[in-house]
Amino acid sequence: xxxxxxxxxxxxxxxxxGLGFIGSQLAIRLFELxxxxxxxxxxxxxxGCNPYNIHPIEKEITxxxxxxxxxxxxxxxxxxxxxxxxxxxATGHGASMQDPxxxxxxxxxxxxxxxxxxxxxNPDIVAVYTSSRSLYGPSEGExxxxxxxxxxxxxxxx
Numbered sequence: 001x002x003x004x005x006x007x008x009x010x011x012x013x014x015x016x017x018g019l020g021f022i023g024s025q026l027a028i029r030l031f032e033l034x035x036x037x038x039x040x041x042x043x044x045x046x047x048g049c050n051p052y053n054i055h056p057i058e059k060e061i062t063x064x065x066x067x068x069x070x071x072x073x074x075x076x077x078x079x080x081x082x083x084x085x086x087x088x089x090a091t092g093h094g095a096s097m098q099d100p101x102x103x104x105x106x107x108x109x110x111x112x113x114x115x116x117x118x119x120x121x122n123p124d125i126v127a128v129y130t131s132s133r134s135l136y137g138p139s140e141g142e143x144x145x146x147x148x149x150x151x152x153x154x155x156x157x158x
Contacts, residue, residue: 009034014081016040016068016088016114017047022130023087024053027061030085037061038077040068040088044106047090069105069113078117084127086111 013030017023018039031037037057043049043065054061066073068088078084089107090096096103111129118125 005033008083010036011082012036012038012077012080013083013085014038014040014077015085018063018087019043019050019053020048020087021050021053023085024050026085026087027054028057031057031060035083038064038081040064040066040074040077042067042088042106044090044102047106067105067110069110071113071117074114074117075121078114078125079121081122081125084114084118084125086114086127086129 008030011034013027013035015023015027015030015037016039018027018037019041023039023041027037027039037060039054039061041047041049041063051058051063054063062077064073064077068074068086088110090103096107115127118127
């Protein structure tokens, strides 16, 4: 049986981190399903931001460059959105060690600010937060077990 994604037709979707590989693929698919897509990406070095990733739909969507925690940037798209797909953030523990303040802003504060904007401007928005398999710690074989404990040492070993 095929999944039914018709609920996205004629909806408004915001994709943070939409110029990264996974975010751009999601944005393209949402557009193909008939959604009005807005991508928000801060394009900070090392985040995977690549405008070419959305080349097939670049003229058909709205692209906003800046922080997902910026009220001036996010107020209008969040007010109008039916769905928020949150794929934004900095990757890699190395960069977090070099600039912990930037990492905290990209991976924590900006998300909190955006969620507070959702609360204030559109409490009915459907928010989908993604993460990485690093949450599960190191793999003890071919597959990652979801019940493995999480600690910072395990994440650094991945």
